[in-house]
Amino acid sequence: MADQRELPRRPRLLGGTRPTGEQHKATTFELFFDLVFVFAATRVTGFMAHEHSAHGLLQGLLLLALLWWTWEAYTWLGNQARADEGVLRWGTAVATAAVFVVALAIPESWHDVPGGLFGPLVLVCAYLLVRVVHLTLYGIAAAGDTGLRRQLLLSWASLLAGAPFLVVGALLGGWAQTALFAGALLVDWAGTFVTSRRGNWRVHSAAHWSERHGLFVLLAIGESIAAIGVGAGGHALSVPLLAAAVLGIGVAVCLWWLYFDTVALAAEHRLVRTTGADRVKMVVEAYTYGHFPIVVGIIVTALGVEGVLAHADESTPLGGFYAPALFGGAALYLGGHVLFGNRMHATVKVPRLVTVAVLLVALPGVIAVPPLAALAGLVLVLAALIAFETRQYAQQRQELRQ
Numbered sequence: 001m002a003d004q005r006e007l008p009r010r011p012r013l014l015g016g017t018r019p020t021g022e023q024h025k026a027t028t029f030e031l032f033f034d035l036v037f038v039f040a041a042t043r044v045t046g047f048m049a050h051e052h053s054a055h056g057l058l059q060g061l062l063l064l065a066l067l068w069w070t071w072e073a074y075t076w077l078g079n080q081a082r083a084d085e086g087v088l089r090w091g092t093a094v095a096t097a098a099v100f101v102v103a104l105a106i107p108e109s110w111h112d113v114p115g116g117l118f119g120p121l122v123l124v125c126a127y128l129l130v131r132v133v134h135l136t137l138y139g140i141a142a143a144g145d146t147g148l149r150r151q152l153l154l155s156w157a158s159l160l161a162g163a164p165f166l167v168v169g170a171l172l173g174g175w176a177q178t179a180l181f182a183g184a185l186l187v188d189w190a191g192t193f194v195t196s197r198r199g200n201w202r203v204h205s206a207a208h209w210s211e212r213h214g215l216f217v218l219l220a221i222g223e224s225i226a227a228i229g230v231g232a233g234g235h236a237l238s239v240p241l242l243a244a245a246v247l248g249i250g251v252a253v254c255l256w257w258l259y260f261d262t263v264a265l266a267a268e269h270r271l272v273r274t275t276g277a278d279r280v281k282m283v284v285e286a287y288t289y290g291h292f293p294i295v296v297g298i299i300v301t302a303l304g305v306e307g308v309l310a311h312a313d314e315s316t317p318l319g320g321f322y323a324p325a326l327f328g329g330a331a332l333y334l335g336g337h338v339l340f341g342n343r344m345h346a347t348v349k350v351p352r353l354v355t356v357a358v359l360l361v362a363l364p365g366v367i368a369v370p371p372l373a374a375l376a377g378l379v380l381v382l383a384a385l386i387a388f389e390t391r392q393y394a395q396q397r398q399e400l401r402q
Contacts, residue, residue: 017082017087019080020078022206022207023205023207024079029089029092030075030084031215033074034216036099036100037219041220041299043104044064045299046107049306059178062185064295064296069188074095075212076201079203080202088141091134091136091137095134101123102127102130109123110178112173118170121167124167132159138152138155148202150200158195162185165184165187166184196281197281206279209287210271217259217264217291217298220302221252221255223298227305230309231310232310232312235309235313238312238313240312243312244308244375245309247308247376248309250379250383251305254382254386255298259294261397262389262396262397263337266345269400270344270345286340286343286344290340291340292336294333297333300332301329307371308322308371315370317370319367320367324363324367326366326375326378328363330381334352337352338356351392352389355381359378
């Protein structure tokens with residue numbers, strides 16, 4: 001296990017680095033870094049709503065995957081050394097600006113607007129800059145750790161293997177870009193997963209790791225609240241609009257409850273008790289990869305909520321775009337919980353698995369119901385799940401809080 005104290009700063013260029021210890025927590029500079037991802041998530045939701053197609057939804061998921069991989073990379077780095085000290089502060093500031101450029105380019109990520117810089121290539125170049133800065137900083141922070149530096153060389157290989165796919169895809173556009181972006185992510189994600197099995201990454205602080213992911217889930221839930229305002233924009237206040245807004249807040253509360261009431265606490269306790277290579281493997285599988293469907297589920301649900309608010313006054317069916325986003329996103333969110341819980345505790349929460357099935361079975365019917373009724377139905381299903389679990393697992397909830 002890592003040393004219980006944070007070690008003194010290594011005197012190097014631009015202030016060097018300060019290694020972390022078991023008691024390390026998230027820094028305010030990391031929270032500042034997260035703010036650009038809030039903006040980026042809003043841009044992705046807006047992009048998917050504008051495209052309003054299955055292809056646009058797929059493009060949005062690829063953009064979310066790029067953003068998630070970027071954020072996750074810096075979370076690993078912040079667990080290795082303090083993000084607000086020395087060279088990491090300077091490098092993370094550069095990365096923050098680059099991620100903001102990525103976010104600005106999202107509306108043009110597949111469709112360049114004439115008269116300016118080529119949007120798709122701007123997005124790719126900014127993304128690659130973020131990744132290069134990260135691996136460079138990580139190499140500095142890994143000084144003296146041969147195993148970690150070997151792992152970073154493998155990460156460089158995965159990045160460089162996928163980068164040409166991103167560049168060529170940006171130049172080609174259309175479905176070719178979609179396929180090549182997916183290929184780049186597959187190479188990078190699969191390469192990292194396979195090489196990470198050796199256990200050469202380091203997880204010094206379980207509390208920092210759990211806290212950072214909890215904060216990102218919270219930021220994603222914040223996007224579901226922002227989606228209420230976006231969907232309601234330009235509409236006169238009415239009873240259906242206000243009812244939809246209240247129901248949208250109800251969805252956000254349910255999403256928060258389902259993760260933070262017991263799931264996050266139990267996972268952190270389990271992670272603290274796990275050490276060494278077992279902890280690294282758990283973090284890779286349950287957090288780096290396992291949290292992605294949870295976050296995507298929230299963002300896609302937010303897209304559905306935005307669609308309901310935009311059509312709250314209408315009695316026409318919700319339709320085949322927003323209905324799958326609303327119910328499918330919630331099903332993906334809960335499915336991610338099932339996978340996460342299984343990896344952390346080797347158990348399956350049957351009530352959540354049953355709720356996933358209920359949401360998917362109900363989906364074809366939801367397409368044909370009015371927007372307000374669809375949103376009310378989702379709140380009812382999620383609230384029923386919460387009520388059942390609160391009663392069913394009352395003792396476990398109490399033990400977690402002792």
